[in-house]
Each structure stands twice: as C-alpha cells, then as structure tokens.
Amino acid sequence: MKTKLLSLSHTKRFIERYHADPNFREQVSRDPYRAIIDYNIKADPEEIKALCDTEFTKENENKFSDSTFLRNYWELAEQIRPQKIRSIANSPANSQFKAWRSRQIARTESQFLKPVCDSIIHAPVCFELNKGCSVGCWFCGVAAPRLSDIFFYTPENAQLWREVLELIKELLGEAAGAGFCYWATDPLDNPDYEKFCSDFYEVLGMFPQTTTAQPLKDPSRTRSLLKLAGEKGCPLDRFSILSLKMFNQVHEEFSAEELAFVKLALQNEGSNTTKAEAGRTRKRNLKKAEKDSKTPYQGTIACVTGFLFNMVDRSVKLISPCNASDRWPLGYIVYDEATFSDAKQLKILLERMIGDNMPLTVRQSELMSFRSDLEYESLADGFQLSTNLKTFRFRYDSYLNELGEIIHNGGKTAQEIVSIFDSRNVLPAYIFHNLNLMLEKGVLDDEPKSKLSQILVTS
Structure with missing residues (x-):
C-alpha cells in the first residue's frame, strides 16, 4: 500500500507541476523522460501523458483502457474531491432550510457552467475566526479586508464557540459537519485554529477542511495540522499557491506523500487555471474591460448556501452563490444578516431568518416575478x-x-x-x-x- 501511495503521489505531483509551470509543460512536450528526471518525479511519463493530453488519450484509448495505474490514480483523485463533504451537506435536518438550499442549487445550475457547479458544495455553514486576512491576494474573490482582529481561544470565546456549534448541530443535524472555519480569512492567521477545529470535530463529528495560503509560514505547524486532520478523517485540505516560487518551495518543503491528500489550488501566474471573476479580480477586470471595451465573464468562489458567521463581530449572514454583479460584487447573495451577543439570542435570530427567508411554499401576499437573469x-x-x-x-x-x-x-x-x-x-x-x-x-x-x-x- 505504501509503494502504491508513493507512486500515485508522484503522479499527482507531476500533474500539479504540469498545470502550474509553463516551462515544465514545454519540457514535457519535448522530452518527458528528461523532465521527470530533472524534477525528481518518480512516474512513467507515457502513462502520465494520458492524464494531461486529451488528444493523446483518444489516440491511445485501447492502450490505456486497462491501465491499473490510471485506475489507481483516478481513485486517488476522487478522494481529494469534496464528494464526501457534499453528501453530508445534502442532508440538513431542518425541512425549511433543506427546501431553500435545494432551490438555491437549482438556481445556480442555470447560472454556472457544470464544472463550476460540480465544485460548489453549498456548505450549510462556515465560520470566520478572524476579521480580515494577512495575505492580501490581489485576486481575492471575496475581497478579504486586511487582518484587524482575531477570535482567540479564551475561556469566554471557547464557551461561546461550543454553544454556537451545539446550536448549529441542533438546527442542521449532521449536515453541519460539512462546514468549515474560514471565508474572507486565512485559517493560519489564528494561532488557536487547531483548537477550534478540534471542538468542531467533537461537536459536529467532522474535522473541517482547511484552505490556507500560508503553508510555509510555519511548516512544522502545517505538518501537525495535516497529521491531526488525517487522524480525524478529514477528506480534503488545500494550499492556495500564489506564485511559481511558492509552488517550488511547497514541493521542496513537503514530500509527494505528505501532499497526497492535499489539493494545490494554483493561483500563480503561468498556471493554466482561471480565476473566478468576483471580488478583486472582477474589479480589476472591469477596469481593464472599460479600457478594452470588453465585458468580462462573471463568476464566484462562494461555496456556502447557508450561514456565514464572523466570530469576532458575532455576526451572521444568510448567503448563497451567484454570479458577481454590481449589487453582489463578491459573488454571493446576502439574504439576511444580524449580530448576536450570545447563543440564546443567536437561536432566536436563526429561527427568524429561516422563517423570513425559507418558506416551504409561495406566500400568498408575496409579489410573484421571475429572476431578472432569465x-x-x-x-x-x-x-x-x-x-x-x-x-x-x-x-x-x-x-x-x-x-x-x-x-x-x-x-x-x-x-x-x-x-x-x-x-x-x-x-x-x-x-x-x-x-x-x-x-x-x-x-x-x-x-x-x-x-x-x-x-x-x-x-
């Protein structure tokens, strides 16, 4: 099993390098054997080519149709997709919330391309444990403000945190376990992040996934977090890669096996992935579009259809993804929002939000109109x-x-x-x-x- 994991993790490393590094892509097209030697990747370039080049795959379909190697790699790839999290998110206990979430999913399926829809898990809840983010990515799809405050794991905050988790569990059932603890924040800005995650696991039964742009800030902490997440059965973690230099450093610092179940979100210049047109990316491209007389494609990075908490502000919003627009520049609709002082008041607020925004049937007194984008x-x-x-x-x-x-x-x-x-x-x-x-x-x-x-x- 260890030998198999080593082989597949190197295949994953090859794919990451191929998508991140234009020079590597060019070298692979010229001399794939030399490329894997130069980058110390233990993989068969012929079999790997079937994963990178769709035309090559079609031309050699019979050769690779029975490839055990490719089947094993696709099995690994499935494990680092959020399928398990999505299936948990699909079962909220509250009938009004469940019906409302299903309607939002139906809406987004007519607004986003299928690959985008497939990537949105519509998590029912998420938590910001800081106010703002220290990283300051120019392309941030939710336009995170600068880091200004942190929700530390003090006795008072820890008590409120667990009370909020218990309340969410009571309201949503096991679906709450599909939530996570970041949004317009970087988790590793909070020195107590692991403590909050451990409470999340104890109360909700799932260890929340982590997405961070700071895996190199303290590699030993990152390793410990990945180890803890793995021990608790977390199905997915992600590193946001901001530059090719950072990509190289991540590959140098962490072995292929260490990153076998960590997805690298390639945001670096030169990668062949695209950025969602929301938040700062949208603002930047709109300025460029005014100059070029072109209208940019809209998008979102939002993946929550439910409650967005900021524990510093003690605020909660009811949100769902949408294409970024002048009204919703961050790529999600805000249906409701409020602040709370304690869990007792929060319960009243959440019940009010559900009652106001999640009817099971049309309300007789409500004006009927079709969506403006239809x-x-x-x-x-x-x-x-x-x-x-x-x-x-x-x-x-x-x-x-x-x-x-x-x-x-x-x-x-x-x-x-x-x-x-x-x-x-x-x-x-x-x-x-x-x-x-x-x-x-x-x-x-x-x-x-x-x-x-x-x-x-x-x-």
Missing part, C-alpha cells in the same frame, strides 16, 4: 425561461401561457394571481401547484428587496 418567452401552450446554460419549460396546459404572462409583467401577489383564475373557475390549488413548482425549480425571484448588500470591493 429570458422569458411565451409559447402557444405555456412559456419558457432561459439562461445561456439552461432552459425551463412550463407547457401543455391552456392556462400556463397566461400564468406566465401575468408573472412576467409583475405587480401581482400570489393571492391576486389565484383570484384572477378563480373568477374563471380555475381551482386555486391548481395555480398554487404551478407557482410552487416554479419556486422549487428556482426560477422565481427571491433576492432580498431591502438594501442588504455587500461591502465595497477595495484594493
């Missing part, structure tokens, strides 16, 4: 709503065409719409059924009508 088209037997990625069709009924027109024109509550059809002897239950179907599919506009908004993105 293109409406009337059909002879109904209507359809489309983005450039997905089309929703509501058809095969004589009343659906008019129902779609009424909602598209706006200005009517659910009860008013029902009354229009009731005067024509159409049962209210039928209209509510169709309105609830639209709610379930995530096509109805549910963005907050108040002035909830995100902070301005600063450089």
